Amino acid sequence: MNELLESCPICGGTDLPAKLQVQDKSVSQETFTIAQCAGCGLQFTNPRPDAAHIGRYYESAAYVSHNSAAQGLVNRVYRMARFFTMRHKVALITKLNGGRTGRLLDYGCGTGHFLARAKSAGWQVTGLEPNPGARQDAAARVGQPILEVSALTALPPASFDIVTLWHVLEHVHTLNETLTQLVAALRPGGRLLIAVPNPDSLDAQYYRDNWAAYDVPRHLYHFVPDTMRRLLARHGLRITHTLPLMLDAYYVSMLSEQLRTPAQPVGPLVVLRAGLRSNQYAAQNGGQYSSLLYVAERAAG
Numbered sequence: 001m002n003e004l005l006e007s008c009p010i011c012g013g014t015d016l017p018a019k020l021q022v023q024d025k026s027v028s029q030e031t032f033t034i035a036q037c038a039g040c041g042l043q044f045t046n047p048r049p050d051a052a053h054i055g056r057y058y059e060s061a062a063y064v065s066h067n068s069a070a071q072g073l074v075n076r077v078y079r080m081a082r083f084f085t086m087r088h089k090v091a092l093i094t095k096l097n098g099g100r101t102g103r104l105l106d107y108g109c110g111t112g113h114f115l116a117r118a119k120s121a122g123w124q125v126t127g128l129e130p131n132p133g134a135r136q137d138a139a140a141r142v143g144q145p146i147l148e149v150s151a152l153t154a155l156p157p158a159s160f161d162i163v164t165l166w167h168v169l170e171h172v173h174t175l176n177e178t179l180t181q182l183v184a185a186l187r188p189g190g191r192l193l194i195a196v197p198n199p200d201s202l203d204a205q206y207y208r209d210n211w212a213a214y215d216v217p218r219h220l221y222h223f224v225p226d227t228m229r230r231l232l233a234r235h236g237l238r239i240t241h242t243l244p245l246m247l248d249a250y251y252v253s254m255l256s257e258q259l260r261t262p263a264q265p266v267g268p269l270v271v272l273r274a275g276l277r278s279n280q281y282a283a284q285n286g287g288q289y290s291s292l293l294y295v296a297e298r299a300a301g
């Protein structure tokens, strides 16, 4: 069943005009509306399948983050990029934690590649994941049980140095409730890292309704820097860094080219040029990269 949000999840505003119609070309072929709150600017998929009925929109072999055995060019590139970015991510959280390892919670850990890398670098890790198949994969990869997301409320309060959500928050129906619980799990002074696509990037403007990172109806919210700042401020968090995820410009451009011209194979040069153009635009236009990593701090004390 679809559910219609009558008010904005960030500001509570009720003036929610349609901004863009986007077709789910990868799974259902259905078309969804992205609304934009007139009050705070939040863009979100509205109406959207409710939490009990969204499962079938994930039933596709192309949904690579839940299927590490998938083949094809997309998946080969994805795995290569993942190998290089995991090291970088673990180095980043260690630096943010004062150069020390500590306790890490990865919410929506998928098949567990990041957690496994962090654990082998000395982090004490906890992973939560809603997809049963991914959870099983992750448990084998990380070498410890991975919990269902409902376990979040049972975690000891203020016990994690770092909490990460890598392309996860845009999928969460219970946005504010989940953020409240994640902040409660974070120690004062700890950091919350949220990676999400950025619909103010050049590749989003260029591909418009074919921009792969709209990914409706799986992506429920389409945050830009200002709406993320407002959301996190509501939860007592202050953004300390906004970092580019430059490989995402290439990955998202490749998927977007496939959506734009499904009958043609995607040329690597087209993807290279599109990704490079997006990153160059971002460097010259206030850091509007294809995807952004927001680092937010829970106030100490």
Ligand SMILES: [Zn+2]
Pocket: 008, 009, 010, 011, 012, 013, 037, 038, 039, 040, 041, 042
């Ligand atoms: Zn709003």
